[in-house]
Every structure is written in C-alpha cells, then in structure tokens.
Amino acid sequence: MKKIWKFLGSMQFAIILLVILAAACAGGSFIPQGLSPEQYAAQYSERVAGLIVGLRLDDVFHAWWFLVLTAFLCGNLLLCNLIRLPQLIRRTRAAADPGKLGTPSVHAEGVRDFNALLAKLRMPKAVEGSDGEGRPVRYSVQNRIGLWGAWVCHLGILLLILGFTLGQMTKEEYTVYGVPGETKRIAEQDYAVRINDFRVDRQENGFVQQYTSDLTILELSGGEQAAAIDTQASVNHPGSAFGFKIYQNAMGDAAKLSVRKDGETLQESYLCVGDALQIMGTPLYLQLQSILPDYETGADGHTRSGFAYLIYVGDEFYTMSVRAEGEQIADFKPYEVFFSEPCSYTLLQIKRDRFTPLALVGGVVTLLGLLLAFYLQTRKLWARREEDGTWTVFGSSPKGGALFADRVKDAVEQLKNQS
Amino acid sequence: MNTLLNVENILFYAVICLYFLAMIGYFLFIGLKKERLAKAAAIVQTVGLLLHTAALICRGIGAGRLPMTNQYEFATSFAWGLCLVSLVFIAKFKFPVIGAFAAPVILLLIGYAAMQSKEVKDLMPSLRSSWLGFHVSTAIIAYGSFGVSFVLGIIFLLREKMKDKGFWDQHVPSREKLDLISYRSVCLGLLFLTFTIISGAIWAEQAWGSYWSWDPKETWSLVTWLIYAVYLHLRIRRGWKGKTAAVFAVVGFICVMFTYVGVNTFLPGIHSYA
Numbered sequence: 001m002k003k004i005w006k007f008l009g010s011m012q013f014a015i016i017l018l019v020i021l022a023a024a025c026a027g028g029s030f031i032p033q034g035l036s037p038e039q040y041a042a043q044y045s046e047r048v049a050g051l052i053v054g055l056r057l058d059d060v061f062h063a064w065w066f067l068v069l070t071a072f073l074c075g076n077l078l079l080c081n082l083i084r085l086p087q088l089i090r091r092t093r094a095a096a097d098p099g100k101l102g103t104p105s106v107h108a109e110g111v112r113d114f115n116a117l118l119a120k121l122r123m124p125k126a127v128e129g130s131d132g133e134g135r136p137v138r139y140s141v142q143n144r145i146g147l148w149g150a151w152v153c154h155l156g157i158l159l160l161i162l163g164f165t166l167g168q169m170t171k172e173e174y175t176v177y178g179v180p181g182e183t184k185r186i187a188e189q190d191y192a193v194r195i196n197d198f199r200v201d202r203q204e205n206g207f208v209q210q211y212t213s214d215l216t217i218l219e220l221s222g223g224e225q226a227a228a229i230d231t232q233a234s235v236n237h238p239g240s241a242f243g244f245k246i247y248q249n250a251m252g253d254a255a256k257l258s259v260r261k262d263g264e265t266l267q268e269s270y271l272c273v274g275d276a277l278q279i280m281g282t283p284l285y286l287q288l289q290s291i292l293p294d295y296e297t298g299a300d301g302h303t304r305s306g307f308a309y310l311i312y313v314g315d316e317f318y319t320m321s322v323r324a325e326g327e328q329i330a331d332f333k334p335y336e337v338f339f340s341e342p343c344s345y346t347l348l349q350i351k352r353d354r355f356t357p358l359a360l361v362g363g364v365v366t367l368l369g370l371l372l373a374f375y376l377q378t379r380k381l382w383a384r385r386e387e388d389g390t391w392t393v394f395g396s397s398p399k400g401g402a403l404f405a406d407r408v409k410d411a412v413e414q415l416k417n418q419s
Numbered sequence: 420m421n422t423l424l425n426v427e428n429i430l431f432y433a434v435i436c437l438y439f440l441a442m443i444g445y446f447l448f449i450g451l452k453k454e455r456l457a458k459a460a461a462i463v464q465t466v467g468l469l470l471h472t473a474a475l476i477c478r479g480i481g482a483g484r485l486p487m488t489n490q491y492e493f494a495t496s497f498a499w500g501l502c503l504v505s506l507v508f509i510a511k512f513k514f515p516v517i518g519a520f521a522a523p524v525i526l527l528l529i530g531y532a533a534m535q536s537k538e539v540k541d542l543m544p545s546l547r548s549s550w551l552g553f554h555v556s557t558a559i560i561a562y563g564s565f566g567v568s569f570v571l572g573i574i575f576l577l578r579e580k581m582k583d584k585g586f587w588d589q590h591v592p593s594r595e596k597l598d599l600i601s602y603r604s605v606c607l608g609l610l611f612l613t614f615t616i617i618s619g620a621i622w623a624e625q626a627w628g629s630y631w632s633w634d635p636k637e638t639w640s641l642v643t644w645l646i647y648a649v650y651l652h653l654r655i656r657r658g659w660k661g662k663t664a665a666v667f668a669v670v671g672f673i674c675v676m677f678t679y680v681g682v683n684t685f686l687p688g689i690h691s692y693a
C-alpha cells in the first residue's frame with residue numbers, strides 16, 4: 001500500500017503521465033474530433049472506426065480516460081508538493097547555515113580578496129560564521145528562493161488545471177443575434193440583450209477593420225426590466241455586464257420582412273439569413289437564403305438588392321426563388337409578403353465563466369515558478385583564511401554545476417591577473 | 420512605402436547570402452581546424468543578423484504594422500530568432516561549433532521563408548490586437564532557443580564519436596557541460612514558450628471568447644511544452660540524465676517545427692494565418 005502511494009507521488013510516474021498526455025494530445029489533433037461513427041467508417045476502415053469510437057478517440061479531450069489521466073497528474077503534483085514541502089523548508093534553512101555547507105564542487109586557492117571575488121560574481125557580501133566543525137568561515141549564499149521554483153511551478157499548474165476544469169464544468173455560454181433595434185432574451189436566463197447599433201468599420205479599400213455592437217444588457221425580474229447596463233462589444237474588446245462577457249463573434253445579412261393585407265401591416269420583423277419564419281396562420285415557412293446586392297437596376301438608375309428565399313410547408317421543401325426589394329412573393333396570397341431594407345445582423349457570444357481568473361492566476365504562478373527555478377539558481381561560496389593571509393574558496397551550485405565552477409575559476413584568474 | 424518593401428527584398432537576399440557564407444565559414448573551421456575561420460564566420464553571421472534586423476524593420480514600416488502576421492514574416496522572424504539565440508550562446512559559452520550546426524537550420528528556415536508569398540495583406544480584425552506583438556515575439560525567442568537546444572542535443576549525441584581529441588576537446592565541451600548548456604537553452608525556450616501560450620490564451624479569450632479550445636496549434640504548443648517538461652524531469656533523475664534528455668531536446672524541436680509548419684499544412688484550425 002505504502003509502495004503504491006509512493007509511486008503515485010513519484011517523479012517517475014509524473015514522467016510517464018506527461019508522456020502519455022503529450023501522446024494523447026497529439027492523437028487528438030490528428031484524428032478529426034466530433035464526427036459521427038458513419039463519418040469515421042467512411043474515412044477509415046470499419047474496424048479502425050470502431051476502435052476510434054470505442055476508445056473515445058473521437059472526443060479525446062473530454063474522454064473519461066483523458067480526465068482520469070489529468071486527475072492522476074493533479075494527484076501526483078499535489079502529493080509531490082505535499083511530500084516535498086517540509087524538505088524544502090529544511091533545505092532553505094540549511095542553505096543559509098554555515099554549519100551545513102555540504103560538499104563543494106568548486107575549489108580555488110590563493111584568493112587575496114574574497115569580497116572582491118563575490119563582487120565579481122555579483123554575489124552578496126560574505127558573512128562570518130563557523131562551519132560544522134567549529135572553524136571560522138566566511139560565506140555567501142545567493143538565491144535561496146530559487147529552491148522554491150519547481151514547487152511554485154507545480155502549484156501553478158495545479159491551479160491552472162483546477163481553474164480550467166471547474167470552468168469547463170460550470171461555464172454558461174449563449175449565442176444571440178439580431179439587428180439594431182431588436183431586444184433578445186438570453187436563452188432561458190433572466191437577462192436580455194438590446195442591440196442599439198451595429199457598425200462595420202472598413203478601410204479605404206473596403207477591407208473590414210472592426211465590427212462593433214453597442215448593447216444594453218437588461219436584467220429581468222418577472223419579465224420586467226429590473227436593471228440595465230450599457231456596454232460595447234467589438235473584436236478583441238469584449239463587453240461585460242452582470243458577470244457575463246459579450247463577444248463580437250460574427251455578422252451576417254438580414255432584411256426586413258413585411259406581411260400586409262389590404263394595405264394594413266400585419267407582421268413586420270427582421271429576418272437573418274438562414275432563419276425561417278411562419279407566415280401568419282398558414283402552414284408556410286419562409287426562409288431567407290441570401291441577399292444579392294445590385295440584383296437589378298430600376299428605370300431610375302438605382303440598383304436594388306435581391307432576396308433569395310426558400311418556402312417550406314411544415315418541414316417539407318416547397319419552392320425557392322429570388323425577389324427584388326419590395327417585390328411581392330405570390331405564394332402567400334392573399335397576404336402581401338415582401339423583403340426590404342437589407343442590413344447586417346450581429347452575432348454575439350455571451351459567456352460566464354467564474355473560474356477564468358483562477359486559471360489565469362495558475363498560469364502566472366507557473367510562470368513565476370519557472371522564473372525562480374531557471375533564473376534564480378541557488379549558489380554558495382565559502383572561504384577559509386590560510387596562514388599566509390589568502391583565502392581558500394569552496395562553492396557549490398546544484399544547478400550551475402560545472403558551469404558555475406568555470407565561472408568561479410575565470411573570476412579567480414581575472415582577479416589574480418589584475419593584482 | 421513601396422520603396423521600403425523593395426529595400427527589404429534586397430536586404431532579405433543579402434541576408435541569405437551572408438548566412439550561407441557564415442555556414443561555409445563554420446564548416447571550413449571544422450574541416451581545416453582553423454580557429455580564425457570560426458571568428459570570421461561569427462562576424463559574417465552577426466552582420467547578417469544586423470541586416471536581417473534592418474530588413475524586418477523596413478518591412479514593419481513598409482507594411483505599417485508588426486512584421487509577424489503571415490507565413491513569410493513568421494518564417495523569416497523564426498530564422499532571425501534562431502540566429503540571435505545561437506550567436507548569444509556561441510559568445511557566452513565560447514562555443515563556435517554551435518554555429519556549424521545551427522547555420523543549416525537557419526538557412527532552411529529562411530529558405531522556407533523565401534518560398535512563401537511576400538505580399539502585404541490586410542489584417543483581419545482579430546489580428547489587430549496589442550497582444551500580437553508580445554505573443555509572436557516571445558514565440559520567436561522560444562523557437563530560437565529550442566533550435567539551439569536541438570543543435571546541442573545533436574552535438575551531445577555525437578560527442579562520443581568526436582575522436583580527434585585535440586581539436587574537439589578544445590572546441591566542444593564535455594558531455595556534462597553540454598548537458599548544462601543545453602539546459603540553459605531549454606530554460607530560456609520554455610520560459611518564453613510559457614509566455615507565448617499564456618499571452619495566446621489571454622488573446623484568444625478576447626478575440627474568440629475562449630482561452631483554450633484545443634485548436635491544433637494550441638494543442639501542439641501544449642505537446643511541445645509537455646515534451647520539454649519531461650526533458651527537465653529526466654535531467655533531474657539520476658541515471659536517465661544525459662542521453663535520454665538529449666533525445667527529448669531533439670524531439671522537442673521536431674514538435675516545435677510541427678507546431679509551426681506541420682499544423683498549418685496537415686491540420687485545419689482557426690490559427691490558419693500563421
């Protein structure tokens with residue numbers, strides 16, 4: 001039992017997990033994700049397709065075994081950090097203790113000025129003390145905090161995975177689209193979005209620079225407006241209100257659809273390309289398929305847009321055609337049905353993920369840990385005074401190793417040459 | 420505007436010539452065992468890097484934005500990053516043999532850049548972000564550092580075959596030191612790759628509404644990151660240190676190249692521009 005715990009918290013297990021996770025991610029990027037079993041069968045052989053679906057390779061990143069691996073990694077990290085915490089505290093204390101200088105990996109004799117050597121190596125000034133055997137020694141320790149790098153990095157990764165996973169489990173995500181002037185409910189929520197304006201900024205050559213929606217987010221209470229917040233969403237600059245973030249996701253064509261009878265307007269609303277609307281009480285559905293700019297030129301020289309549409313009876317396709325702006329679609333008689341005022345609709349993604357900040361903190365902590373581990377390497381130099389007045393210098397750096405020894409040797413040489 | 424882009428074009432080809440010359444210099448240094456040739460090669464490479472920098476600045480001003488937004492610009496920047504980091508390591512560790520191994524990789528990258536379209540295209544709205552510069556420039560440094568780790572990994576694996584004791588022992592550090600130098604380059608690379616991934620996530624959150632969507636480019640940058648994490652732990656474990664770690668340093672760079680070239684070529688995704 002104890003052995004199992006030890007293995008679960010070991011670095012060996014960590015290496016195995018990291019390699020498997022890397023392989024799983026690579027696999028998940030090669031195998032197309034989220035297709036149907038039939039699509040896999042068409043792309044691969046029947047057997048391979050069975051394997052893909054059976055092992056959930058069609059949705060690697062949400063497969064149970066991927067989650068289990070991630071959970072094991074978290075457990076591994078947690079155990080490793082817990083086990084190592086007391087050790088780390090002891091090592092940090094010991095690093096500053098002249099009684100526990102350890103085995104040197106650097107050795108230099110005949111140094112005239114120990115503090116000059118330390119200055120050259122950009123290490124702190126020496127402190128006096130006595131070594132493990134009670135002999136006087138001068139020593140200098142640098143970057144003890146660096147010992148914590150790996151620990152902090154592991155903690156950061158834990159927070160990152162935690163933030164990401166909790167976010168995936170609890171986030172709410174909605175899509176809302178409409179044309180300026182419309183107010184749309186956010187799914188079943190007690191919130192609605194009023195689209196006040198939608199602008200497309202273009203460069204001189206017509207290339208789109210930015211899409212911007214001016215919005216008011218309404219909080220509803222019993223169907224009534226209780227509070228409202230104005231916000232703006234554009235690409236790279238999401239808006240925010242009531243804990244939601246609102247992203248400018250896409251745009252598309254829309255047009256006004258009017259239904260009249262005997263000159264009286266019965267129904268008037270905007271229809272986005274792709275959407276269908278039931279016309280009055282009839283079983284007929286009208287779907288706007290696309291808008292054709294400059295569809296026809298009238299006698300006055302003005303161009304008019306064309307509106308391609310489909311008509312369904314229930315969900316059966318019935319007919320399709322194109323009509324110009326204001327031109328009647330005869331199939332709905334006695335109703336006069338026509339499109340006009342081509343415009344753009346905005347498509348917004350509305351999202352609430354309370355754990356994004358946790359993931360961000362995790363990322364920043366990971367970075368901090370890497371900085372500590374890589375760029376604040378712990379180093380020690382200590383020196384004993386010889387009878388001729390020179391210093392014999394010892395040193396060690398767990399991570400600098402032979403490179404640190406070289407640096408010390410170079411510095412000693414340079415000092416000798418100077419004097 | 421156009422004149423600057425023309426200047427850039429001329430500089431670009433001059434840079435290729437200089438990098439080629441530098442490579443020949445490094446090869447001759449090894450072939451003829453003449454130290455002065457290594458110095459000359461490093462000088463030629465440095466001049467190449469300066470002109471390369473000038474070329475990138477010309478392109479940036481000529482295009483009116485950062486030169487980091489399409490395959491051509493990123494390929495030439497990648498070559499620039501590898502050139503810069505390799506020169507830093509050559510100087511810092513007095514180790515010109517790095518140049519002989521890095522120069523062919525630099526030429527491959529800049530050659531790949533030469534095959535891409537140099538047309539200056541308009542930027543789509545999602546690329547117009549202040550995160551672009553940070554995200555891509557950290558990636559350039561990360562990739563450059565990993566290129567150096569790759570070179571050092573290969574030198575490490577070849578070290579035992581370097582029989583001519585006098586020359587090699589003078590110019591190539593021992594395996595122990597090679598491992599430490601390679602570790603320095605992986606540290607630099609991994610730190611910058613982490614910056615790249617985090618800034619990319621922040622940007623993706625603003626632009627696409629989701630900071631991580633398992634898009635192939637994201638996924639492959641994670642694979643790369645995991646491979647180098649494995650490298651770090653292998654180094655710490657006694658016994659596996661050295662050779663296995665060197666193999667991972669080499670595999671890591673293959674992942675980097677796949678993230679950069681392979682993902683765009685073989686796997687569809689929203690990162691389709693660069």
Ligand code: HEM
Binds near residue numbers: 012652
């Ligand atoms: C994604 C996962 C992980 C990452 C990114 C990571 C990262 C790191 C880094 C950056 C270091 C410092 C290396 C150095 O200074 O050269 C390190 C050290 C270490 N890691 Fe991890 N690690 C991960 C998972 C784990 C796990 C699961 C364990 C569990 C046992 C573990 C155990 C260790 C140990 C024992 C050290 C040595 C610490 C020291 O030298 O003070 N790592 N890790």
